[in-house]
Amino acid sequence: MPAIRVRDLRKSYGAIEAVRGVDFDVSEGEVFGFLGPNGAGKTTIVEILEGYRQRSAGEVEVLGHDPAKGERALRERIGTVLQETGVERFLRVGEVLELYCGYYPRPRPVDELLAITGLEAKRNEVVKNLSGGQRRRLDLALGLAGDPELLFLDEPTTGFDPTARREAWDVVRNLRSLGKTIFLTTHYMDEAQALADRVAVIAAGRILAEGPPDELAGRDAATEIRFTPPAGVALPDLGAGVDVTVDERGVVARTKEPTPALHALTGWALERGVILEGLTVTHPTLEDVYIALTAEAATSGE
Ligand SMILES: Nc1ncnc2c1ncn2[C@@H]1O[C@H](COP(=O)(O)OP(=O)(O)OP(=O)(O)O)[C@@H](O)[C@H]1O
Numbered sequence: 480m481p482a483i484r485v486r487d488l489r490k491s492y493g494a495i496e497a498v499r500g501v502d503f504d505v506s507e508g509e510v511f512g513f514l515g516p517n518g519a520g521k522t523t524i525v526e527i528l529e530g531y532r533q534r535s536a537g538e539v540e541v542l543g544h545d546p547a548k549g550e551r552a553l554r555e556r557i558g559t560v561l562q563e564t565g566v567e568r569f570l571r572v573g574e575v576l577e578l579y580c581g582y583y584p585r586p587r588p589v590d591e592l593l594a595i596t597g598l599e600a601k602r603n604e605v606v607k608n609l610s611g612g613q614r615r616r617l618d619l620a621l622g623l624a625g626d627p628e629l630l631f632l633d634e635p636t637t638g639f640d641p642t643a644r645r646e647a648w649d650v651v652r653n654l655r656s657l658g659k660t661i662f663l664t665t666h667y668m669d670e671a672q673a674l675a676d677r678v679a680v681i682a683a684g685r686i687l688a689e690g691p692p693d694e695l696a697g698r699d700a701a702t703e704i705r706f707t708p709p710a711g712v713a714l715p716d717l718g719a720g721v722d723v724t725v726d727e728r729g730v731v732a733r734t735k736e737p738t739p740a741l742h743a744l745t746g747w748a749l750e751r752g753v754i755l756e757g758l759t760v761t762h763p764t765l766e767d768v769y770i771a772l773t774a775e776a777a778t779s780g781e
């Protein structure tokens with residue numbers, strides 16, 4: 480049984496159709512990444528799964544429950560880090576954590592929550608005095624208070640400094656190694672690439688593509704070989720299936736078969752004693768694929 484099962488999910492806010500027929504499954508123990516532009520419908524879907532919003536139509540199952548029923552038995556098994564949170568501003572960090580731990584039958588110890596999120600030194604600080612990134616770390620600690628089986632993270636590392644982001648990634652990896660299921664919404668492609676077993680790209684309320692990040696990034700993709708054009712030498716013919724052009728950054732050869740193309744290129748250079756300055760070989764990243772996919776969706780009138 481999947482941890483999350485969604486079929487033909489729809490949600491309208493008055494005349495706005497925010498979610499337009501979405502299907503996906505999240506397996507137990509998986510990190511599932513949800514990517515999409517502002518207003519794509521991510522938070523709407525996450526909050527329907529968490530039981531904070533009601534769906535307009537479709538089927539939703541979370542750990543075998545319908546979240547719309549608001550059952551305590553489900554709430555105790557899930558943890559949430561909302562995109563926007565309103566933690567009690569005048570309480571101390573340690574007090575807020577103790578308060579939240581009190582809501583759950585088997586909470587994680589407060590010391591552990593502080594250690595996991597690097598907030599030990601802020602235990603006695605009043606919440607309103609925390610920096611933006613520290614507030615977000617507290618949100619993460621609160622999401623973990625009930626030691627959830629399934630954790631929803633809606634843009635958990637927004638506002639984190641680079642070190643804190645890496646630390647948060649380690650937290651997610653640790654949770655995954657404990658067998659927890661994680662539903663992660665993010666605008667950071669490197670975060671999705673680093674953490675997610677599978678990602679779904681959503682735009683205008685529809686899923687555009689879904690799969691392991693490396694597979695998505697590899698989708699129909701040509702490898703790019705770049706170098707600075709050597710002065711006074713005509714460019715080589717790298718064979719059929721290699722598209723050689725020149726742009727503002729230099730020569731770019733695009734091919735789905737980089738091995739023979741590189742062989743031809745370096746052979747040509749060695750033969751003539753030509754140095755290929757700035758030689759790089761790159762494959763499109765998840766970010767490149769994301770930009771292309773969501774641009775397509777934007778121009779197809781959505
Ligand atoms: N409570 C609401 N009432 C009316 N419209 C809403 C409400 N919540 C969301 N919407 C609309 O639904 C659409 C999807 O919003 P949602 O917050 O789900 O997007 P998102 O993918 O999470 O975006 P972001 O990346 O900016 O967080 C938007 O057009 C938004 O304006």
Ligand SMILES: [Mg+2]
Nearest residue numbers: 521522523562
């Ligand atoms: Mg959102």
